[in-house]
Amino acid sequence: MGRLYDELSKDYRFKEGLKTCINCGTCTAICPAAEFYKYDPRKVVDTVQRKDESEIEALLRSETIWYCGECMSCVTRCPRGNGPGLVIMALRNLSARLGYFTSSEKGRQLWPLTKTLNNNILHTGYCIHPSTFDCDEYPEAGPITRWVMDNKEEVFGRLGANYGGEGPGALRRIPQKDLDELQAIFDETGGTERMEAVERASREKAAELGMDFDEYTKYTFEHCSVGHFNNE
Amino acid sequence: MVNRNPVIAVIGAGIAGLEAARQLSALGYSPVLIEKAPAIGGHVAQWNRLFPDLGPAAELIDTLKKQTAKVSTLLSTEIASINRLKDGFNLVLSNGSSLLCQAVLFATGFQLFNAARKEEYGYGIYDRVITNRDLEAWFNTRQDRRVDHPKAVGFVHCVGSRDVKAGNTQCSKVCCITAIKQAIELKEEFPDAEVYCFYMDLRLFGKKYEDFYIKAQRDCGIHFIRGRVSEVGEAIDGRVVVKAEDTLNGKPVKVTLDLLVLMAGIVCNPDAQHYARQIGVSVDDDGFLKSRDNLAAIVESSRPGVFFAGACTGAKTIPETLAEARSAALAIHHYFNKRS
Amino acid sequence: MIYQGKQKIWADYQKEIPDNHWFYVRSCIRQNFFPASEKYFLTICRDILGRDIYESEHHTTCAGIAYHCDTIPQETAMTVVARQFALMTEAGYDSLVTSCITSFGNYTEILETWREFPELEEKVREHLWKACRREFKKPRYIAHASDLVYKLRGEIAERARFQLVDRATGEPLRVVEHIGCHYSKMFPHKGVGGAEYPCVLSGMAEAWGGRVIDYPERRHCCGFGFRQYFVKANRGYSLSNTHKKFESMEPYHPDMIITNCPGCPYFLDRWQYVISEMNGKTYGRNGYGIPVLTYEELAGLVLGVDPWDLGLQVHQVAVEPLLDKIGIPYDPARKYLGMDEKKIMTPGLPTSLKCC
Numbered sequence: 051m052g053r054l055y056d057e058l059s060k061d062y063r064f065k066e067g068l069k070t071c072i073n074c075g076t077c078t079a080i081c082p083a084a085e086f087y088k089y090d091p092r093k094v095v096d097t098v099q100r101k102d103e104s105e106i107e108a109l110l111r112s113e114t115i116w117y118c119g120e121c122m123s124c125v126t127r128c129p130r131g132n133g134p135g136l137v138i139m140a141l142r143n144l145s146a147r148l149g150y151f152t153s154s155e156k157g158r159q160l161w162p163l164t165k166t167l168n169n170n171i172l173h174t175g176y177c178i179h180p181s182t183f184d185c186d187e188y189p190e191a192g193p194i195t196r197w198v199m200d201n202k203e204e205v206f207g208r209l210g211a212n213y214g215g216e217g218p219g220a221l222r223r224i225p226q227k228d229l230d231e232l233q234a235i236f237d238e239t240g241g242t243e244r245m246e247a248v249e250r251a252s253r254e255k256a257a258e259l260g261m262d263f264d265e266y267t268k269y270t271f272e273h274c275s276v277g278h279f280n281n282e
Numbered sequence: 283m284v285n286r287n288p289v290i291a292v293i294g295a296g297i298a299g300l301e302a303a304r305q306l307s308a309l310g311y312s313p314v315l316i317e318k319a320p321a322i323g324g325h326v327a328q329w330n331r332l333f334p335d336l337g338p339a340a341e342l343i344d345t346l347k348k349q350t351a352k353v354s355t356l357l358s359t360e361i362a363s364i365n366r367l368k369d370g371f372n373l374v375l376s377n378g379s380s381l382l383c384q385a386v387l388f389a390t391g392f393q394l395f396n397a398a399r400k401e402e403y404g405y406g407i408y409d410r411v412i413t414n415r416d417l418e419a420w421f422n423t424r425q426d427r428r429v430d431h432p433k434a435v436g437f438v439h440c441v442g443s444r445d446v447k448a449g450n451t452q453c454s455k456v457c458c459i460t461a462i463k464q465a466i467e468l469k470e471e472f473p474d475a476e477v478y479c480f481y482m483d484l485r486l487f488g489k490k491y492e493d494f495y496i497k498a499q500r501d502c503g504i505h506f507i508r509g510r511v512s513e514v515g516e517a518i519d520g521r522v523v524v525k526a527e528d529t530l531n532g533k534p535v536k537v538t539l540d541l542l543v544l545m546a547g548i549v550c551n552p553d554a555q556h557y558a559r560q561i562g563v564s565v566d567d568d569g570f571l572k573s574r575d576n577l578a579a580i581v582e583s584s585r586p587g588v589f590f591a592g593a594c595t596g597a598k599t600i601p602e603t604l605a606e607a608r609s610a611a612l613a614i615h616h617y618f619n620k621r622s
Numbered sequence: 623m624i625y626q627g628k629q630k631i632w633a634d635y636q637k638e639i640p641d642n643h644w645f646y647v648r649s650c651i652r653q654n655f656f657p658a659s660e661k662y663f664l665t666i667c668r669d670i671l672g673r674d675i676y677e678s679e680h681h682t683t684c685a686g687i688a689y690h691c692d693t694i695p696q697e698t699a700m701t702v703v704a705r706q707f708a709l710m711t712e713a714g715y716d717s718l719v720t721s722c723i724t725s726f727g728n729y730t731e732i733l734e735t736w737r738e739f740p741e742l743e744e745k746v747r748e749h750l751w752k753a754c755r756r757e758f759k760k761p762r763y764i765a766h767a768s769d770l771v772y773k774l775r776g777e778i779a780e781r782a783r784f785q786l787v788d789r790a791t792g793e794p795l796r797v798v799e800h801i802g803c804h805y806s807k808m809f810p811h812k813g814v815g816g817a818e819y820p821c822v823l824s825g826m827a828e829a830w831g832g833r834v835i836d837y838p839e840r841r842h843c844c845g846f847g848f849r850q851y852f853v854k855a856n857r858g859y860s861l862s863n864t865h866k867k868f869e870s871m872e873p874y875h876p877d878m879i880i881t882n883c884p885g886c887p888y889f890l891d892r893w894q895y896v897i898s899e900m901n902g903k904t905y906g907r908n909g910y911g912i913p914v915l916t917y918e919e920l921a922g923l924v925l926g927v928d929p930w931d932l933g934l935q936v937h938q939v940a941v942e943p944l945l946d947k948i949g950i951p952y953d954p955a956r957k958y959l960g961m962d963e964k965k966i967m968t969p970g971l972p973t974s975l976k977c978c
Contacts, residue, residue: 062696062735062742072444074482075527079512082843082863083850084527084534092527119847119859120690121803122727126810126817127402127512129445133808142692159853164693166852177650177687187854190861192895192938195655197958197969204960209933210661211653218677220648220657228680231705234753241698248693274855398627401818406627515838516623518873523838 054106058140067136071095077124077134089117091134110145116156149251161252162271175224288384288618296324298592298607299389300346303353305611315355324391330421333463334490366561385587385614390554392593395442395547408516413546432475432540437461438511439481443547452568454547455597458485461545462494469502477504480511480526548597563588570596581610628819635816639765639773645715646677649722651884658933659918663767678709686724690848701749703732707758718761723883726766727804730812768882768917772822775829783926786832789949794833795877799823802883803843830924839870846885864893868905878944879914890914895938898974909976911939930956940977
């Protein structure tokens with residue numbers, strides 16, 4: 051593998067996202083993450099632009115690159131046509147590939163995310179699905195969501211969805227043949243390889259921390275240390 | 283056949299055109315000034331006080347006006363079409379007449395960037411957002427209900443400049459010094475106001491420009507925030523809310539102001555681009571008219587008989603414009619001498 | 623505020639939205655949380671306005687959420703989308719309409735990236751062929767479902783039974799419009815009205831009698847943040863951003879919020895519940911919240927569809943105060959029924975936020 055900057059340069063989001071940065075701060079000015087987290091997209095782009103190998107490695111292992119919400123508000127405004135949000139995506143993907151994400155608390159969250167979302171996609175064809183939605187994990191979804199999920203067939207039926215049914219309609223059962231095609235796409239394009247890499251690195255980290263893997267999965271999903279926010 | 287009394291069409295009677303006409307007359311030629319506005323003086327005639335010595339713009343315009351009193355001047359006249367002939371040019375004017383000439387001098391100046399195109403700054407949408415032009419007009423007339431004893435004023439540098447989204451990647455050169463000049467003048471007008479300048483870089487390259495910066499900091503307490511304004515919103519009381527990053531501290535800032543002044547940049551006058559194309563003169567990558575050589579021959583085009591002076595080839599200060607005007611007159615003189 | 627200034631900008635950003643013959647792809651989040659909205663989008667377009675909108679039973683998620691949670695590589699995301707294009711091509715359509723804003727942003731970004739880097743498009747075609755023997759043509763037009771409703775807003779207005787007017791005072795209702803970030807922030811010219819003053823929702827609100835409110839944090843992201851919400855540890859970020867918007871809009875006393883993104887109405891709705899649980903504060907009057915509606919729900923209400931058929935009962939913030947203001951009749955007894963008028967258990971109530 052070549053230098054980290056060269057690896058980043060292969061990512062098309064990096065090609066789109068980093069032209070030349072003049073540190074004007076227009077991005078940070080309206081970044082929702084910069085307001086609340088110890089995060090400054092201008093600094094991230096400036097660091098990457100300097101092409102310093104050790105600084106980029108530090109970034110890939112840091113909490114910093116995981117604070118962005120990928121809203122792309124920065125893309126609208128940059129006077130040099132950069133996109134810090136796109137640079138972040140390239141950094142995150144490289145960090146995932148190399149296993150560096152396990153060096154940071156926010157980075158380690160990539161495992162429970164990958165596990166839940168990708169399995170939802172491959173097993174149901176949806177990113178989110180009522181069959182895997184656990185209301186206890188989402189107390190903020192409110193009593194109304196609990197009611198919906200406790201009475202799925204009745205409520206979804208009432209609302210005109212085709213829950214678990216054949217043919218078109220909301221929440222229909224996506225045919226297995228189509229799910230097989232998604233799996234084939236994942237296999238062909240490196241999606242499966244990515245899932246395996248993320249799991250492998252996470253298992254290693256769990257072992258290093260002396261945690262059982264399920265315990266590690268739950269912990270990384272729930273735990274938030276003090277010190278990420280600006281007012282801490 | 284050589285014309286013993288060549289006519290020179292000077293397009294634009296702003297300071298570039300006026301000074302060139304003065305010089306050409308002194309050299310014995312007959313320039314014709316063609317001006318689309320009803321009065322001479324171009325942009326400078328609209329201004330109040332000029333950097334670096336803060337003398338009145340009206341004085342410079344008056345002087346140029348007196349010096350060109352005898353020059354043939356067509357006001358409120360536009361060029362309907364312009365064609366190259368074998369030994370000169372034919373201009374068909376909006377008053378119906380034709381002007382045959384042996385040389386053309388573009389003194390078409392600039393157009394101010396239309397600040398409404400930077401939508402996120404809300405010009406033309408939020409009441410309290412004005413431009414550098416609006417403010418300079420207020421200094422002259424004291425008539426703009428938007429400038430009403432502001433307690434907090436912001437200046438936004440680089441509006442429509444250094445901005446790929448605005449279609450102009452160039453620096454407009456004179457906005458930084460103008461912003462600081464106007465900030466100082468506003469502070470002198472409203473001493474209790476907090477004045478902020480939001481900048482990316484401060485480009486104060488000219489004679490005694492840095493003194494303005496020092497005065498702004500030392501004597502006027504003007505706040506300089508190194509961060510480009512990202513967004514302007516309107517609060518419920520009509521004041522404007524400005525978001526930028528204080529990059530020197532690495533923190534986003536939000537400031538509520540009574541008045542926001544957008545430093546609109548300089549772009550090429552689109553009329554000039556249009557006429558230039560009609561006679562085979564190129565427009566450079568930056569949108570301005572293309573000189574034969576950007577170092578040694580900025581007042582000449584690559585086409586014989588076509589000359590430039592002032593902002594038509596790029597953002598210019600007043601002394602540079604006047605120097606180019608004189609230089610263009612001399613270049614035209616040499617052009618005719620070589621031909622005879 | 624100089625309204626004409628906004629109108630001038632809208633004129634610059636009018637994008638071409640074909641009138642008919644669309645291939646529809648659904649939204650993961652909306653199917654879970656606002657399924658009736660999708661149903662009524664199709665009902666309005668097909669049954670009421672006679673348009674051809676086709677849905678393939680073989681289409682899947684576009685995987686946009688996974689893409690923005692960085693759990694899949696870009697080529698995987700692009701190939702999943704290419705498969706959707708293949709289904710569209712197979713069905714004989716060249717216009718694609720998405721229910722989800724992230725999808726809209728995703729499809730648009732992919733087409734723009736392929737335009738700039740054609741070698742990537744070639745690669746994805748190869749991937750798709752190797753994986754599932756499918757080929758595709760790129761769509762000629764991509765629109766979001768809200769673009770379509772925007773385009774048809776006049777026809778909807780003609781058939782409207784209700785206006786967005788406060789029946790008691792005769793005043794237009796004060797509407798906060800919230801546009802999903804991925805609608806126009808990346809490609810302003812792909813959004814009706816551009817990125818700063820998008821008019822896709824304000825156009826609807828005004829066509830149906832309402833008055834749109836501008837407030838300082840109008841353009842601010844709702845804070846979804848993808849991983850910032852899905853991971854429990856990060857939700858404080860998501861809540862903080864929505865809270866910021868509410869604090870900013872509060873002095874303007876909006877009667878309702880309409881949004882065009884799947885996630886945004888969920889967050890703008892549920893975080894009001896959470897804020898009330900945490901510190902008792904509510905943003906509506908008398909302990910109620912500000913109702914948050916999807917544009918299909920709004921179109922349906924205006925056309926006279928029963929609120930419970932539209933799925934308004936599955937919002938946490940009660941919509942009854944708004945229905946009363948407009949004068950839309952509803953039967954409280956039917957609110958929490960199941961299929962075929964079946965009586966099922968009713969939901970629990972929040973401790974602080976007033977709900978019906």
